[in-house]
Amino acid sequence: MAGPPFQTVLVANRGEIAVRILRTCRDLGIETVAVFSEADRNALHVRLADRAEPLGPAPAAESYLRAEVLLEAARRSGAQAVHPGFGFLSENAAFARAVEEAGLRFIGPPAQAMSLMGDKLAARRAMREAGVPVIPGTLEPLDSAEEAVEAAAGIGFPVMLKAAAGGGGKGIRVVRRPEELEAAFRTASQEAANAFGDGRMYLERFLDHPRHIEVQILGDRGGRVRALGERECSVQRRHQKLVEECPAPGLRPEERRALAEAAEAAGRAVGYSSAGTVEFLYQDGDFWFLEMNTRLQVEHGVTEMVFGLDLVEWMIRIAAGESLEGLDPVPRGHALEVRLNAEDPANGFLPATGRIEGLRLPAGPGVRVDGALEAGLEIGPWYDSMLGKILAWGEDREQARRRLARALEELKVTGLPTTGPFARAVLEHPDFAAGRVDTGWLERQVEEGGLPGPAPAELLEAAALAAAVYRHRRGRRRAADPAAPGGGALPAGSPWVLAARPSPWNPLGGPS
Amino acid sequence: MKYRIQSPGGEALEIEIRDRPDGRLELLRGGEALPVEVSGPEPSGALHLLAGDRSLEAWVEEGPGGKQVRVHLAGRSFTFEVLDERELLALEVESHRPARPETVQARMPGVVVDVRVAPGQAVAAGDAVLVLEAMKMQNEVTCEQGGVVAEVLVERGAAVEAGQDLIRLQPAPED
Numbered sequence: 001m002a003g004p005p006f007q008t009v010l011v012a013n014r015g016e017i018a019v020r021i022l023r024t025c026r027d028l029g030i031e032t033v034a035v036f037s038e039a040d041r042n043a044l045h046v047r048l049a050d051r052a053e054p055l056g057p058a059p060a061a062e063s064y065l066r067a068e069v070l071l072e073a074a075r076r077s078g079a080q081a082v083h084p085g086f087g088f089l090s091e092n093a094a095f096a097r098a099v100e101e102a103g104l105r106f107i108g109p110p111a112q113a114m115s116l117m118g119d120k121l122a123a124r125r126a127m128r129e130a131g132v133p134v135i136p137g138t139l140e141p142l143d144s145a146e147e148a149v150e151a152a153a154g155i156g157f158p159v160m161l162k163a164a165a166g167g168g169g170k171g172i173r174v175v176r177r178p179e180e181l182e183a184a185f186r187t188a189s190q191e192a193a194n195a196f197g198d199g200r201m202y203l204e205r206f207l208d209h210p211r212h213i214e215v216q217i218l219g220d221r222g223g224r225v226r227a228l229g230e231r232e233c234s235v236q237r238r239h240q241k242l243v244e245e246c247p248a249p250g251l252r253p254e255e256r257r258a259l260a261e262a263a264e265a266a267g268r269a270v271g272y273s274s275a276g277t278v279e280f281l282y283q284d285g286d287f288w289f290l291e292m293n294t295r296l297q298v299e300h301g302v303t304e305m306v307f308g309l310d311l312v313e314w315m316i317r318i319a320a321g322e323s324l325e326g327l328d329p330v331p332r333g334h335a336l337e338v339r340l341n342a343e344d345p346a347n348g349f350l351p352a353t354g355r356i357e358g359l360r361l362p363a364g365p366g367v368r369v370d371g372a373l374e375a376g377l378e379i380g381p382w383y384d385s386m387l388g389k390i391l392a393w394g395e396d397r398e399q400a401r402r403r404l405a406r407a408l409e410e411l412k413v414t415g416l417p418t419t420g421p422f423a424r425a426v427l428e429h430p431d432f433a434a435g436r437v438d439t440g441w442l443e444r445q446v447e448e449g450g451l452p453g454p455a456p457a458e459l460l461e462a463a464a465l466a467a468a469v470y471r472h473r474r475g476r477r478r479a480a481d482p483a484a485p486g487g488g489a490l491p492a493g494s495p496w497v498l499a500a501r502p503s504p505w506n507p508l509g510g511p512s
Numbered sequence: 513m514k515y516r517i518q519s520p521g522g523e524a525l526e527i528e529i530r531d532r533p534d535g536r537l538e539l540l541r542g543g544e545a546l547p548v549e550v551s552g553p554e555p556s557g558a559l560h561l562l563a564g565d566r567s568l569e570a571w572v573e574e575g576p577g578g579k580q581v582r583v584h585l586a587g588r589s590f591t592f593e594v595l596d597e598r599e600l601l602a603l604e605v606e607s608h609r610p611a612r613p614e615t616v617q618a619r620m621p622g623v624v625v626d627v628r629v630a631p632g633q634a635v636a637a638g639d640a641v642l643v644l645e646a647m648k649m650q651n652e653v654t655c656e657q658g659g660v661v662a663e664v665l666v667e668r669g670a671a672v673e674a675g676q677d678l679i680r681l682q683p684a685p686e687d
Binding site for chain 1: 513515517519520521523525527529537539548550552553554555556557558559561568570571572573581582583584585586587588589590591592594596619620621622646647648649651674
């Protein structure tokens with residue numbers, strides 16, 4: 001039996017994705033090194049690792065974003081390779097280069113593919129050359145608002161004004177009329193300059209009801225690129241995906257083939273290796289290249305469930321030089337994922353901080369949970385609000401949808417609000433059940449009150465009864481002190497209540 | 513003890529709960545009595561009710577500020593205000609008193625990125641008075657009752673803790 005691809009791997013990330021990568025490393029017999037900020041001393045990814053290296057204070061700029069500290073930690077721990085996860089430094093070409101220059105393997109794509117795809121305009125040009133359809137628009141940066149007005153006339157209104165260095169919805173404007181373009185150009189360009197240090201802008205035709213469909217690819221270091229099916233991620237709020245699935249529902253087989261071929265061509269055109277995602281917008285039978293994410297995606301798990309392989313394992317094998325020759329996995333069934341964020345949908349999706357007081361994670365047929373959640377975990381204000389993901393696989397989409405809805409009914413989190421109940425409402429909405437969703441659907445539903453929608457009367461009544469019984473049993477909380485969640489009345493059955501009772505061993509009561 | 517459970521949608525349910533000698537509870541509503549065996553609430557919030565052969569599990573916790581109760585049931589979350597008979601009576605008395613001054617507090621730790629009001633300015637219930645950045649997101653902080661700004665206690669750029677006082681209001685002068 002061959003040994004593991006690497007002896008030791010450092011995971012340069014935190015939270016659920018760090019846990020996800022550590023698990024595969026352990027499956028492969030690889031020794032793991034976690035890194036942590038001061039805020040993450042007690043985090044699950046630190047506990048599950050063989051070794052752990054401190055990085056510095058809680059803010060990401062002083063910990064998870066410090067390339068030189070990460071490299072020093074890798075050197076100290078004897079790691080041969082670094083997996084960046086997603087977010088933080090995962091799409092930072094300079095970091096990828098620094099890792100390789102330090103004599104380590106970067107478990108991700110080549111730096112040059114990353115920089116090319118990170119520049120949206122350079123990517124558009126490269127894709128056009130490779131024969132991948134791009135959204136009609138400009139291929140060179142616009143020098144001025146006047147130039148934008150001229151270019152827009154050729155494209156036709158409405159147009160999308162986008163930042164060349166863009167990402168995360170920043171520096172994007174929909175411009176509906178020519179007279180609005182000049183002002184929009186100035187504000188969007190300023191926003192992009194502030195966010196990315198690069199105010200260059202370009203124009204694209206505006207699509208009014210696109211679906212977000214992306215293709216997972218894997219490339220090896222020998223130039224082979226394989227597409228592993230599509231994922232649909234049209235359920236979005238402010239460019240943040242909330243529900244994802246594999247495959248995209250309702251496409252014709254020739255459309256799936258065309259998407260896969262376009263994604264493979266995109267990967268080959270930039271000399272891609274490792275796992276990556278080519279994102280497309282799809283509308284009325286046509287599709288266009290949107291951008292490429294040169295890293296593992298949050299939603300990679302749905303592809304894994306349908307294709308029966310471990311993408312993190314393949315990233316590691318590819319980094320160690322393994323070939324994709326002979327890899328030809330057959331997709332089976334359908335998988336859905338919802339993101340569990342510490343946000344309050346009833347309060348404008350306000351991020352929540354606090355402590356997870358109670359937790360029951362779902363399980364059972366077809367269900368997978370990727371997370372770093374534990375009761376007692378403190379969720380601070382420092383990082384992303386995503387706590388984890390709940391996934392379900394089924395023989396078909398309907399079975400996967402029912403399993404995931406059932407899983408979300410089992411899920412219980414107390415201590416802070418999550419997007420779990422909202423995601424369950426999405427799954428049970430008739431539009432979603434029918435696979436009739438575009439990227440504007442979720443926000444329209446929230447505006448119109450269609451989501452989360454009213455609860456059935458008998459559930460509302462049962463919940464009200466539970467609330468009254470709770471108050472009856474626990475009594476009124478004594479102090480309205482927000483710093484002490486659940487504080488005031490002692491929970492019945494708490495060990496402190498028992499310890500406080502006088503007993504032959506502790507006749508005065510109080511902790512013995 | 514009698515309780516009134518109010519949903520944010522305005523629905524209210526009134527119920528009386530009595531402790532029975534056998535440890536069970538008796539829920540009385542509309543002249544009907546329902547004996548219920550109760551397990552919990554556990555420290556996690558888990559609460560289980562057996563009413564006859566009907567099994568009902570809900571996880572219940574205090575809402576923000578200790579006024580509300582949040583119930584997680586069958587994949588849904590409900591927030592109620594639960595008042596017992598003493599509190600209903602106190603509320604009745606309170607409603608005849610003049611309005612009390614409001615202090616706007618931070619609901620989460622973060623950094624003040626904008627202060628939108630100045631002392632002397634009149635604000636209405638629900639107005640955004642300040643913008644707080646937490647978890648890379650900017651969030652508007654609103655006042656509940658409104659009034660006239662008496663004092664701004666934080667400056668732009670200040671880091672604040674959850675529960676920290678931000679802005680003190682005094683009741684608007686009556687017309």
